[in-house]
Amino acid sequence: MSTATTTAREVTQLGAGRSRDRSTGSLVFLGALWFSLFFGVAVLATLIIDTVISGAPRFDANLFTEYQSTIREESTGFRAGILGSLWLMVTTAIIAVPLGIAAALYLEEFADNNKWYNRLIELNLQNLAAVPSIIYGMLAVAVMALFSVQRTGTVIGGALALALLILPVIIITTREAVRAVPTEIRHGSLALGATVWQTTWRQTLPSAIPGIATGTILGLSRAIGEAAPLLVVGLATVRFDPTGLTSEITALPMQIYSLASESKPELQTAASAAIVILLVMVLGLNALAIIIRNKFTRSW
Amino acid sequence: MNATNPAGPPRVGAGQPGVPDLSHKVRPGESVIKAALVTAAVLSVAITFGILFALIEPVIQFFRNVPLGDFFALEDNPGAQVGAAVFPWIAATLEVTAIALVVAVPLGLGAAMYLSEYASPRARKVLKPTVELLAGVPSVVYGFFALTFVTPTLLNKILNLEVNFTNLLAAGVVLGVMIIPTIASLAEDALTAVPHALRQGSLAMGANKMQTTLRVVLPAAISGVSAAIVLGMSRAIGETMIVALAAGSQKQLTLNVTEGAQTMTGKIAQTLGGEAAVGSDKYYLLFAIGLTLFFITLAINAISITLVRRFRQAY
Numbered sequence: 370m371s372t373a374t375t376t377a378r379e380v381t382q383l384g385a386g387r388s389r390d391r392s393t394g395s396l397v398f399l400g401a402l403w404f405s406l407f408f409g410v411a412v413l414a415t416l417i418i419d420t421v422i423s424g425a426p427r428f429d430a431n432l433f434t435e436y437q438s439t440i441r442e443e444s445t446g447f448r449a450g451i452l453g454s455l456w457l458m459v460t461t462a463i464i465a466v467p468l469g470i471a472a473a474l475y476l477e478e479f480a481d482n483n484k485w486y487n488r489l490i491e492l493n494l495q496n497l498a499a500v501p502s503i504i505y506g507m508l509a510v511a512v513m514a515l516f517s518v519q520r521t522g523t524v525i526g527g528a529l530a531l532a533l534l535i536l537p538v539i540i541i542t543t544r545e546a547v548r549a550v551p552t553e554i555r556h557g558s559l560a561l562g563a564t565v566w567q568t569t570w571r572q573t574l575p576s577a578i579p580g581i582a583t584g585t586i587l588g589l590s591r592a593i594g595e596a597a598p599l600l601v602v603g604l605a606t607v608r609f610d611p612t613g614l615t616s617e618i619t620a621l622p623m624q625i626y627s628l629a630s631e632s633k634p635e636l637q638t639a640a641s642a643a644i645v646i647l648l649v650m651v652l653g654l655n656a657l658a659i660i661i662r663n664k665f666t667r668s669w
Numbered sequence: 670m671n672a673t674n675p676a677g678p679p680r681v682g683a684g685q686p687g688v689p690d691l692s693h694k695v696r697p698g699e700s701v702i703k704a705a706l707v708t709a710a711v712l713s714v715a716i717t718f719g720i721l722f723a724l725i726e727p728v729i730q731f732f733r734n735v736p737l738g739d740f741f742a743l744e745d746n747p748g749a750q751v752g753a754a755v756f757p758w759i760a761a762t763l764e765v766t767a768i769a770l771v772v773a774v775p776l777g778l779g780a781a782m783y784l785s786e787y788a789s790p791r792a793r794k795v796l797k798p799t800v801e802l803l804a805g806v807p808s809v810v811y812g813f814f815a816l817t818f819v820t821p822t823l824l825n826k827i828l829n830l831e832v833n834f835t836n837l838l839a840a841g842v843v844l845g846v847m848i849i850p851t852i853a854s855l856a857e858d859a860l861t862a863v864p865h866a867l868r869q870g871s872l873a874m875g876a877n878k879m880q881t882t883l884r885v886v887l888p889a890a891i892s893g894v895s896a897a898i899v900l901g902m903s904r905a906i907g908e909t910m911i912v913a914l915a916a917g918s919q920k921q922l923t924l925n926v927t928e929g930a931q932t933m934t935g936k937i938a939q940t941l942g943g944e945a946a947v948g949s950d951k952y953y954l955l956f957a958i959g960l961t962l963f964f965i966t967l968a969i970n971a972i973s974i975t976l977v978r979r980f981r982q983a984y
Contacts, residue, residue, distance in 0.1 A: 395879040402787060405779025406796060409803045409849045416806070416814050423817070468709050475706035492974070493714050499900065499970040500963065501907025503934050504720060506941075507959050511723030533716055540713065566699045587805075594807025597909035597934070601941050622809045622910075629813045629914050637817065644810050655805040659798045 417648065424641030432642055436608040437624055442635035447643050449607055453524075453618035454593055454650075456611045460528035461535065461592050466585055468532075469539030476540070477547040478569045498537040505534040506601025513602075521603025525614045530598035535588035542584020546577040579665035583658045590654035594647060596622035621647050724960040731953035740957060743922065751950045755961060757922045761837065761930035765912055768841025768926065769848060769905040774898055776845075777852030781894075784853070785860035786882045797854075804850040812914030815843040820915070835917030835929035844911050848901040855900060859893025860886055896976040903969040907962065909934040933962050 435446025480487040509530035510521075550573050558568040604623050611618045621643060628640035732740075735753050739745075745752040780800055784793055819839040824830045832838060863886050871881040887894065917929020918939050931939070937955050 390877050390879070392877070395877055398879045398883075399787070402779045402783035405776040406783050406800065408776050409780070409846060409853075410799055412846045413803055413806065415818070416810070419814070419818050420810075468712065471706045471709035472713060475703075475710045479703060479706060480710070490710050490714055493717050495974055496967060496970055497713060497717060499903050499907075499966055499973075500720065501909070501934065501966055503907065503909045503937055504724075504959055504963055507956065508716070508720045508723045511719065511726075536713065536716070564696060564699055566702050590805060594805075594809070596807070596809040597913075597938060600909075600938050603941075622807055625809050625813060626910065626914070629809070629816060640813060641817075644813060647807060647810065651805055651807055652802060655802055659801075663794070 420641045420644050420648070423638060424643075424645050427638050427642035428645075432639075432646070437606055437619075437628075438608075442633055442639070445636065445639050447621060447624055447639075447646065449609065449611075449619050450621040450624040450643070451646065452610050453604075453607075454621045454647075456524050456618060457527050457531060457599075457620055458589055458593050460524055460614065461531040462585070462589055464528060464532035465536050465539055465588070469536050469585075469588075470543050470581060472536075473540045473543035473547060474569055474574070477544050478565065478573065494537050494540055498541060501597075502534050502595055503597040503601055506530045506598030508533060509598065509602050522605055522607075522617045522619075523615050524611055524618050526602045527599050527604055527618065527620065530602050531592040531595060534595065534598060535592050538588040538591065539584055542587070543577070543581045546580025546584065547573060549580060550576045576667075579661055579667075583662045583666075586654050586658040586661070590651050590658070593654070594622055594651045596620070596626050599623055600626070621650075720963065724956050724963060727953045727956035728960050731950065731957050734950050735954075745920075751954055752920065753950075753954055753957075755933075755958060757920050758931060758933040758936055758958065759961070760922055761916065762906055762912075762932040762934070764837050764924070764926065764930070765841045765844060765916060765932055766902060766905040768838060769845035770898070770902060772842055772845025773848045773852055773901055773905075777849045777897070777901065778856055778894065780849065780853040781856035781860055781897075782882055782887070784857045786878065786886065797857075800853055801850050803846065806847070808847065808908055808910040809914070811843050811847055812911040815839045815911060815915035819843055830927060832927040833917070833929050835915055837916055837926040837928065837930055840912050840916035841926070843915065844905050844908055847908065847911065848904050851904055852897045852901040855897030856890075856894045859890040859897065862893065863889045892976045892979045896973045899969055899973040899976065903966045903973070906969070907934065907966055909938050913938040933958050937962075 431444040431446050433446065433451065434448055435444055436449050437447065438445045476487070476490065480490075482488065482491075509526055512529060513521075513526050554572050554576065555568050558572045559565070563571070599620055600623065604619055605617075606624060606627055607617050607619050625640055625643050625647065628636050628643070631637065631640075735751060739751075739753045740755055742754040743756050745754045784797055784800075788796060816835070816839075819842060820832060820834065820836060824832045824836075824839060830838075867885050867889055868881055871885040872878075876884070912932040912935045916932055916935055918931050918935065919929055920931045920936070921928070923930055937958055940951065940955055
């Protein structure tokens, strides 16, 4: 991609600054392009500013230490949701990350792409990435039923749904990262007598780690903000801390969803404050991923 | 993400044919590891079949009690126990998606054209992640934003529109904003992949940058660009929280976007978040809707994959 990008730009610079680029039509066109680029950013800014302003009265410690309450609206808190979201994220990562990396390594380093079954896996992954998130919730319910777990809204159920949801993301980004490692490095290792697995484990994987980390963090930041599959898995609003994999929990997005349809202004304020917490978590993870991508990704 | 990215080093993995396997030593550990890796990859296929089975079994249950005609109907059969007609939900879903595309296609393509044809490398490095941040905002946050800002402040006060508290317009517009980065990012990959010889040719013929972009680069990348749009569309169809909050929960067949109407995902979210007892027809109905949704997105995605293939073969 990088080669194509630079050459495209070199060429377009040939045309830069010519008088025919300053015609009215061209300038209007350029203005439209600018507008489309900044429209989204403007919406994001509006969203953040609006939420921060309406949530401002509630930035206090109660937000983190209290449980959700519809009786004492002015001090309702999100302790259960924040802890639940953290539990979910860690459990999701434990399930999805090793699995995703293993599948990606197989597809990139071991699989023969001409075999029909490997092409099937490939096609299937592209499809999975486009399946609506709410469907993954339904799948998690079915998997839980398969292991005859009847209780709904547990850590493990929610984490299962989220792990299935982000698995394609992790596989696809890991494959890209592994593919970007030059073949010469593998050949060098193989020439010294290492086996394919030794080469993969000691040379390819370490070189691909920044890319893998970026993809994993992006996947997890998506998981932490998802509400639809959790709703299907049966997460409700609970008022206690999670204690283990089978304890019932709630999550921050679920609490926001349940508050969003409340009409009392105090609860709306509380929802805005919770959104600010969620945005800090999600956009923080996104920023971390971008920093890793910009700082550690090597161009060979 | 990589679907439309044809560049990168040639695909010669260590396990590819052509790399002679010189080690004749038997290594049992290696085959165990390889088996584990294969299992992980096969699991992805198992998930797809899992989805199908998870959805089909309750659907069979559902159609035992409810006639097919009740489900594939324009309106609910007045005598039936469950309001099962699926078309009002499909119509609302498509309306919201159409509004989202009207917002996201021009803006996403505009952003993509700017990033690939106009932006300096430095500007691009900053602008692209900023646009991608839009995709990072959780959809429940967008839904809340549609409900508390877009409808009361933007539509009611600033644009002076008579809209209901929940309406298709606000849901569609916010959904559109959410899919801008999907379209922009993939379309930009497609535009960047257009060989520079085409741009050189166009500029040499005396075209300016706008003409080159619109008449040469964009048509040359059209299959990749349309794949991006199709993928954005499938995102919009499957999105749940925005429509569950902002599009409302009355099931109705309406073309009036200032009113609310329930979408397919909205119905699933609303019912599973509340009443439906496990094992009732109401509960099974959700799986019938889910399966319909799954097939719709599958069909759309098949179109997108075909488009990407064609686009890859072009050069």
